[in-house]
Amino acid sequence: MDTNELTSPGYEIPPEAQGTVAITTIDRIYNWGRRASVWPMMFGLACCAIEMICTAASRFDLSRFGMEIMRPSPRQSDLMIVSGTVTKKMVPTIVRLYNQMPEPKYVLAMGACASGGGPFKEGYNVVSGIDKFIPVDVYVPGCPPTPQALLNGLMKIQEKITNEPTKTARWYQKGEDQVSIPIPILGPDLIDPRKIPQIKNHKGS
Amino acid sequence: MATLAPTQTLDLTERFPSAVTPDARPGYSGWIVNSQNLVEFAATLRDEFGYDYLSSVTGVDYLPEGRMEVVYHAFKTTGGPGVVFKVQVPRQDPVEVPSLISVYPGVELQEREAWDLLGIKFVSHPDLRRVLMWEGFAGHPLRKDWKEPYFEEDVKPLKNRWPEGRIVQAESKNPFGDNVAYPEGFDPDESQFDPEKALYDSLRKCQVEEVGLKSDHLLVNMGPHHPSTHGVFRMAVILDGETIVSLKPVMGYLHRNHEKIGERNTFLMNMPYTDRLDYLTSMSNNFAYALAVEKLMGVKPPERAEYIRVIMAELTRIANHVWAVGFLLNDLGAYFTPMLYGQEERELILDIFEAVAGSRMMCNYFRFGGVARDVTDNVLQKIKDHAFERLPRKVDEIERLLADNEIIRSRGIGQGILTAEDAIRYSAAGPLLRASGIPYDIRRADPYSIYDRFEFDVAVRQNGDIYDRMMIRFDEMRQSIRIIQQAVRGLPKGEIQAGRPQYTVRVPAGEAYGRVEGPKGELGFYIVSNGKPNPWRYHVRAPSFINLTAFEPMSVGQKIADVVAILGSIDIVLGEVDR
Numbered sequence: 001m002d003t004n005e006l007t008s009p010g011y012e013i014p015p016e017a018q019g020t021v022a023i024t025t026i027d028r029i030y031n032w033g034r035r036a037s038v039w040p041m042m043f044g045l046a047c048c049a050i051e052m053i054c055t056a057a058s059r060f061d062l063s064r065f066g067m068e069i070m071r072p073s074p075r076q077s078d079l080m081i082v083s084g085t086v087t088k089k090m091v092p093t094i095v096r097l098y099n100q101m102p103e104p105k106y107v108l109a110m111g112a113c114a115s116g117g118g119p120f121k122e123g124y125n126v127v128s129g130i131d132k133f134i135p136v137d138v139y140v141p142g143c144p145p146t147p148q149a150l151l152n153g154l155m156k157i158q159e160k161i162t163n164e165p166t167k168t169a170r171w172y173q174k175g176e177d178q179v180s181i182p183i184p185i186l187g188p189d190l191i192d193p194r195k196i197p198q199i200k201n202h203k204g205s
Numbered sequence: 206m207a208t209l210a211p212t213q214t215l216d217l218t219e220r221f222p223s224a225v226t227p228d229a230r231p232g233y234s235g236w237i238v239n240s241q242n243l244v245e246f247a248a249t250l251r252d253e254f255g256y257d258y259l260s261s262v263t264g265v266d267y268l269p270e271g272r273m274e275v276v277y278h279a280f281k282t283t284g285g286p287g288v289v290f291k292v293q294v295p296r297q298d299p300v301e302v303p304s305l306i307s308v309y310p311g312v313e314l315q316e317r318e319a320w321d322l323l324g325i326k327f328v329s330h331p332d333l334r335r336v337l338m339w340e341g342f343a344g345h346p347l348r349k350d351w352k353e354p355y356f357e358e359d360v361k362p363l364k365n366r367w368p369e370g371r372i373v374q375a376e377s378k379n380p381f382g383d384n385v386a387y388p389e390g391f392d393p394d395e396s397q398f399d400p401e402k403a404l405y406d407s408l409r410k411c412q413v414e415e416v417g418l419k420s421d422h423l424l425v426n427m428g429p430h431h432p433s434t435h436g437v438f439r440m441a442v443i444l445d446g447e448t449i450v451s452l453k454p455v456m457g458y459l460h461r462n463h464e465k466i467g468e469r470n471t472f473l474m475n476m477p478y479t480d481r482l483d484y485l486t487s488m489s490n491n492f493a494y495a496l497a498v499e500k501l502m503g504v505k506p507p508e509r510a511e512y513i514r515v516i517m518a519e520l521t522r523i524a525n526h527v528w529a530v531g532f533l534l535n536d537l538g539a540y541f542t543p544m545l546y547g548q549e550e551r552e553l554i555l556d557i558f559e560a561v562a563g564s565r566m567m568c569n570y571f572r573f574g575g576v577a578r579d580v581t582d583n584v585l586q587k588i589k590d591h592a593f594e595r596l597p598r599k600v601d602e603i604e605r606l607l608a609d610n611e612i613i614r615s616r617g618i619g620q621g622i623l624t625a626e627d628a629i630r631y632s633a634a635g636p637l638l639r640a641s642g643i644p645y646d647i648r649r650a651d652p653y654s655i656y657d658r659f660e661f662d663v664a665v666r667q668n669g670d671i672y673d674r675m676m677i678r679f680d681e682m683r684q685s686i687r688i689i690q691q692a693v694r695g696l697p698k699g700e701i702q703a704g705r706p707q708y709t710v711r712v713p714a715g716e717a718y719g720r721v722e723g724p725k726g727e728l729g730f731y732i733v734s735n736g737k738p739n740p741w742r743y744h745v746r747a748p749s750f751i752n753l754t755a756f757e758p759m760s761v762g763q764k765i766a767d768v769v770a771i772l773g774s775i776d777i778v779l780g781e782v783d784r
Contacts, residue, residue, distance in 0.1 A: 042432050046459055046780055047484035049436065050566060057541075057548045072432040088384075089339055090437055090458040093429055117384070119478065122375065122469075123462030124346050124353035125338065128384050144484075144566060186400045187393060188343035189354070189385045196393050202380055 027166050035161040038106070038154070041077035042070035043097065046084025048111040048144040055147040065154060074100040079157065081150075082136075085113035085120050086127040088190040092183050098134045099180045103171035104164075106157050109136045110150060112143045119143065127190070134181055215254070215288060221246060228291060232501075232715020232734075235289030240302055243292055247308040250279060250288065257629055258282045258645070259309035261718070261729055261746040262316060264323040268349040271296045273325055276731065277305070278718055278746075282629055282643055284650035289718065294325075304330040311632025314754050322347040322464070332407050337457035337783060339400040343388050346465055353465065354379055354386040360739045361469050408443055408453050420445055425765070429458040433536050433769045436779030440756075440768070447764045452757050456750075456782050463784040467743035472498055472573070472710050475743065479730075480567040482745060483781035485528055488521040488558070489723040491571035496653055497719025497730040501712050504574040507700040511655045513576050516588060516692045517561070517568075518721070519685040523596065524554040525724035526678040527603065529776040533675055534607065536773035537616055546603050553591065560584045573710050575702030585693070592689040600686070604679045617672030621759050621771035624669060631755035634748045635726025637775055640677045641669035647722040658695075659688045671767075674774040709738050725749050725776055745784055749777040 011023050044052060056062045056070065071077040074097045086094060098107070109130055112118030117128035130136060137160060140153035166172055170179075182193035191199065217225045217236055224242035228235050238246045250256045256279035265274045273296050280287035292302050304327035305312050316327040317336040324345035327333055334340060344351050355375040357363055366373060376382050408424070428439030437458035443450045463482065467475050479494045480487035492514060499505070506514070527547030534543040555565045561580055562568035570577050580588075607613055623633065628641040638645055646663040648656040664680035666673035714736040720729035726748030733742035752775050760768045 043430060044436055046436070046461075047481055047566065050484060054548070054552070057552075058545050059548070059552050085459060085461050087458060087460055089460065090429060093458070097430060119481070120461040120466065121384075122353065122355045122357075123466055124384075125457075125460045125462050126384065128376070132383065146565065185393070185398055186339045187341060187396060187398045188388050188391060191385075191393055191398075192383075195381065195383075198381065199387060199391070199393055202387075 027164075030166060031162050031164060034104075035158040036066040037069075038065070038067050038079050038157065038161070039069050039071050039077045040067055040079040040081050041074055041097070041101070042072045043074075043080060044083050045086065045090065046113065048083035048114070051144045051147055052081055052083045052110065052150060055150045060147040060151065062151075062154075065151070065158070067154065074098075075102060077101060078104065079106045079108060080134075081108045081110050082114040082130045083110040085118065086130045087125045088127055088184075089125060089186065091127050091130075091133060091190065092186065094130065095133050095181050095183050099183075104169065106137045106160070107134055108138045108140065108153055108157060110140050110153070111145055112141065115139045115141065133184065133192070217246075217250075217288075220249065220253075225290075232713060234716075235291060237291050237293060240292050240294055243303050244305065244308060246290070247277075247279075247305050250290075251308055254288075255281050255283070256288055259305070259311055259632055260287070260634070260720070260727055260751075261731060261744075262305070262312050262319065263731055263742075263744040263746075264319040264325045264347075265733055265742045266296070266323060266347065266349045268296070273300050273323065275302050275319065275325060276716075278729070278731070279309075280651070282645045282650075284645070286651060298324075299326045300324060301326045301328050303328050304333075306330055309632065310630050311751065311754050314750060318750075321345070324348060332410075334403045334407060335457075337460040339457070340403045341398060341400050346462070347468075353462075354381075354384050359469070360737070361471060361474065404441055404453060404455060408441055408451055422450060427768075428455070434772065435532065435777055438772070438777065438779055438782065440772075442760075442765065442768070444765060447766070449760050449763055449765060449768060452760045452768070454753050454756055456753070456779070459779045459783040461780075461784065463745065464743055468740055470740075471708075471738045472712055472740060473708055475740070476571065477567065477569040480569055481780055482747065482784060483723070483725060483728075483749065483778045484566055485778055486521045486525045486724050487566060487568045488517040488570060489525075489721060489728060491568065492518050492654075493719050493721040493723065493728045494730050495571040495573055495719075496721060497717045497732050498573050498710070498712060500717040500719055501715055501732060501734055502573060502710060503713075504703050506575045506703055508697045509579075509699045510575040510701045510703075512692050512696045513580055513701065514571065514654060515656070515659075516580075516689055516696075517558075517570065517576075519689045519692070520554050520557060520588070520591075522685045522724040523600075523682050524551045525776075526682050527551050529724075530603065530607070530675055530678050533671075533770065533773040533776070534613070536769045537613060539612075543603070543607060546599075546606065550596070550599050550603075553595070557584060557587055557591070560587070572702060572706060574704060575700070575706070579701050585696070588689070589693050592686055592693055596686050597683070600679060600682045604676075608676065608679075613675070614672065616767070616770060617670060617675060617774075618668075619670055620767050621671045621763060621774065622669050623755055623759050627755065627758060628669065631758070632751050633726070633755045634752060635723065636664075636674060636677050636681065637726065637752050637755065639664055640666045640674040642667045647720060647727055651720075653719075653721060656688075659691050661687050671770050671774045674776075712736070712738075712740075720746070723748060725778070725781070726752060745781075747781040747784060749775075749779075749781040750784075753777065753782065 109115045120126045138153045138156045185191040224239045258280045261278040275292045319325045321335040423444045428434040429437040439455040442452045479490040531544035531547035562570040625642045644663045644665040661684040666677045712734045716733045729746030731744040735741045
């Protein structure tokens with residue numbers, strides 16, 4: 001939203017206040033502020049994390065998007081960049097971190113592995129994509145995606161934020177505002193608590 | 206190229222007439238030791254023959270022959286070829302082999318890995334827990350009769366993914382539609398899961414007698430999500446106040462089943478996977494794997510390819526070391542400023558990689574008997590500018606920025622000491638070993654490729670503390686620049702690939718161990734071929750993983766804040782630790 005658009009909104013403004021008063025909708029100004037200060041979680045899983053660090057460093061400069069403040073704590077971050085292969089041993093931690101993030105929160109699956117298992121999909125310790133457990137907003141393809149590709153993915157997140165109506169957003173509604181996902185269990189293999197009935201059924205059959 | 210000791214020059218059967226026989230299988234070398242005599246044999250090998258450095262331990266599952274084999278590679282830190290010895294045991298439950306931890310303490314993590322993945326039980330190992338998978342996981346995945354949930358066929362290329370033109374995905378064949386499988390009759394409600402119990406028990410075992418005032422001990426977990434663990438590494442520590450009483454590294458959070466996938470792939474298909482081992486140094490990883498397979502195939506790359514390989518491997522070393530120094534400084538609290546200096550140089554080197562290989566990080570550039578693409582004159586000019594103009598200046602600049610900084614000196618000097626004896630005992634490799642005063646560099650000790658033609662010094666520092674481990678990286682970068690300068694001058698014209706490049710290579714049956722001096726230390730690939738298009742066994746001797754064996758002895762007695770710096774000075778990459 002550029003300044004011109006803000007200061008000449010098409011409404012009748014008294015001449016003495018023209019150029020100093022801006023009229024807009026709550027949604028637009030609020031989302032404009034929100035999208036320009038997305039704080040990603042400082043959270044690297046594998047190779048993609050290196051490209052994520054490169055994106056944050058001087059050459060590609062994530063701070064142009066207001067995203068240079070990477071928070072190591074999930075409680076201070078808005079965006080989880082799942083940067084690398086999600087393994088069965090790691091996925092309980094990732095789900096726990098996701099549950100700890102405050103709303104509104106976004107997830108970006110960076111690279112082939114986080115999106116669907118990638119080259120390691122057939123491995124016995126690999127989860128075929130983080131979207132088996134947590135909802136993903138943007139998928140960035142590549143192995144690893146270049147910093148430019150990650151930036152493009154982050155701009156997609158910004159686009160999504162821009163178009164989110166405050167009125168209907170889930171996390172501004174009354175009542176329980178947090179969707180928490182049951183933590184997977186490490187048994188003889190990874191157990192998704194949501195699938196326990198299915199596992200028991202299978203035993204019966 | 207790392208050549209193993211030929212049977213003729215070293216006659217161990219004379220010393221051990223009843224316990225040792227030469228390995229006579231075609232394509233194999235070394236010695237087969239009786240399992241009862243193993244510890245005695247290893248102690249003699251170390252004390253009488255001078256093989257003080259046990260670099261690699263791994264197991265091989267010979268399912269058709271019905272036996273398991275444990276393979277050891279030992280070397281002398283004074284240089285020269287190594288010796289390989291094996292123990293064969295029948296493939297029955299349990300598979301038991303005596304542990305060598307009393308002779309070579311560096312086997313600790315490697316034996317745990319062999320137990321975890323192959324189910325080889327090392328008798329008298331004090332802490333034989335799973336290391337990469339979690340405690341309670343069903344089965345030992347690298348056994349040849351163990352099938353993963355997405356199992357389709359034993360080897361690739363898979364015959365038919367598109368029956369009648371319709372794509373079939375692995376998910377559709379699995380009863381749960383996911384990458385999971387449970388034992389027969391498994392009921393999640395009737396089972397108890399506690400994957401952490403064994404770890405905490407083992408931590409508490411190491412507690413020492415209390416002296417003086419009684420104080421409570423505190424158990425702290427750092428990681429797997431922690432900004433200073435360089436990825437998904439986790440350490441569980443017991444603290445007395447701020448002092449470390451006991452520490453256990455916990456890994457496997459990035460265990461991507463490299464070896465299992467690698468044993469299904471064809472030989473060439475593994476090349477891009479090696480990129481993803483230590484993802485900061487893909488060229489070096491390619492190098493070691495190419496060397497191992499070339500040794501089996503008996504091909505030799507043409508001159509130009511050899512020079513290009515050396516240039517790329519040394520550029521990789523510089524890119525890795527600026528990154529390592531930058532991250533060590535991050536861990537010491539200099540948040541991101543020194544990192545940015547290093548990053549700038551790394552980005553410029555990555556530009557060169559992108560120009561020759563097409564990718565910034567995952568280069569996939571080496572081929573068996575050559576390299577994938579030629580280096581153009583433009584790129585060569587860029588490398589020259591770097592090697593002769595920019596890099597020497599920049600390495601000096603970063604060193605000037607850091608070397609005399611008061612904080613770095615006071616936190617680095619005398620902290621996290623690893624003595625020379627311990628470094629050898631714990632099989633530490635690379636800068637970690639050389640910073641402790643052992644001038645052991647495979648490029649000199651057992652030259653491979655064309656390293657014997659270049660003039661360079663083996664960087665070595667004497668104190669073995671955090672500061673020396675940082676400074677040795679500057680020394681190594683300078684030597685790498687020297688090598689690149691000589692290689693660029695000597696780069697001949699000509700072919701870059703021996704013979705025609707081919708997708709499926711014929712590899713004769715046998716075994717080979719190819720190793721290079723990677724930026725993190727000795728990177729080795731142990732490959733067993735049975736003449737088929739796929740390796741029978743594909744094992745990675747990962748320097749980051751084995752260097753962590755020395756992490757606990759270095760850290761006990763230090764403060765918790767220093768442990769972060771000690772870990773930073775080892776320079777690990779989780780892709781390689783966990784594979």
